[in-house]
């Protein structure tokens with residue numbers, strides 16, 4: 082616990098100025114008395130007692146200088162010109178780069194690669210001439226230096242400070258006046274003048290609030306690192322999302338090399354662009370051809386495997402869906418969905434039984450997206466359904482076929498978003514035929530469209546019926 086060492090305040094000194102509130106660890110909402118359920122977000126057992134110093138939260142706004150209204154045409158756009166992060170995939174997600182004076186929160190599970198990503202970016206920005214500061218509140222200077230050695234990220238203009246105390250961090254910002262600062266992580270920074278313990282919701286929120294104010298006043302581009310709990314909420318302060326300009330989420334399966342970076346909120350651009358990285362020995366490298374990466378180990382001619390051109394944000398990705406159907410010895414056969422939504426798998430099994438007449442009730446069913454990427458869009462329905470039937474009948478689809486489409490409860494095939502992008506990406510990777518909903522766009526050059534209006538028709542077109 083890095084913060085417990087420096088926590089040497091006498092709680093007694095505070096008591097007179099403090100009052101107890103009960104703060105929700107999920108949403109940051111508060112209640113004057115303990116309740117089993119948070120009155121703000123309705124989560125159970127999330128309220129914890131916290132001592133709050135009176136007058137702290139409200140005082141911030143009053144010290145800011147008053148602003149002057151100006152005509153909208155007089156707003157200086159040069160101030161909003163963004164700075165490249167040195168990592169093209171990160172720039173893509175940020176719609177160009179980091180805007181001066183903006184505050185970005187980078188969230189992700191511990192160990193996913195947040196520190197690595199930001200160290201690489203800081204080194205690149207320093208090399209490009211920016212004055213950058215890394216406040217490491219979790220790792221020692223030696224640990225960061227060792228990592229920088231390995232990543233080839235030693236840059237003379239990259240400054241480091243190991244610090245957990247907010248007043249000290251602010252002092253460093255004042256003296257060094259960096260263009261860019263990364264605080265890793267916001268959960269381990271604390272202000273001893275606040276009554277609550279380090280890591281508590283009010284500490285994290287207050288520290289973030291002070292850093293945001295500093296960023297705006299001094300035009301320091303600020304990146305805060307925040308760990309995310311298993312449930313997907315930032316540990317404690319989902320409230321931080323409202324304080325900052327941009328929220329990035331760094332995701333992936335720790336057992337796979339692929340990492341996905343997406344913008345959850347972005348005040349300066351689109352949230353539709355996805356960044357893809359591969360974690361290698363030499364740190365994170367951008368993935369130029371993600372579809373090729375996903376399909377690299379695919380074996381052709383295997384029953385139960387179907388390639389789907391999905392889109393995530395604006396980015397088309399070819400992903401192999403696999404299914405394995407086997408006879409069950411269990412009273413309640415197994416249903417296992419990995420990397421895809423288990424609700425959609427149940428729906429597809431029900432549609433196959435009722436609308437197509439293929440019953441899998443007595444079988445164990447496993448279905449997964451390959452490569453550690455999570456495919457939750459309905460466009461993958463058809464590929465999953467075809468993979469299930471193919472596994473059942475033991476008949477593989479042809480090697481050059483992809484399939485996409487949403488399957489409705491009536492067994493009908495429905496159109497999905499961005500069909501052209503899916504088809505062009507499939508064509509680029511050498512697929513020549515696509516089983517698609519009947520209502521689709523014209524075929525792009527080089528890809529033949531096999532149009533089906535129902536799941537049953539699509540199964541016929543895929544030639545995986547046992548009777549074929």
Ligand code: TYD
Pocket residue numbers: 189190191192193194195196197198228231232360361362363364365
């Ligand atoms: P890290 O950036 O420390 O994650 P976070 O800050 O999100 O907690 O990265 C953690 C993992 O990344 C670690 O388990 C080892 C792996 N890694 C590599 O595979 N290659 C590398 O070059 C580096 C620096 C880390």
Ligand code: MG
Pocket residue numbers: 192195196197219265
């Ligand atoms: Mg880290």
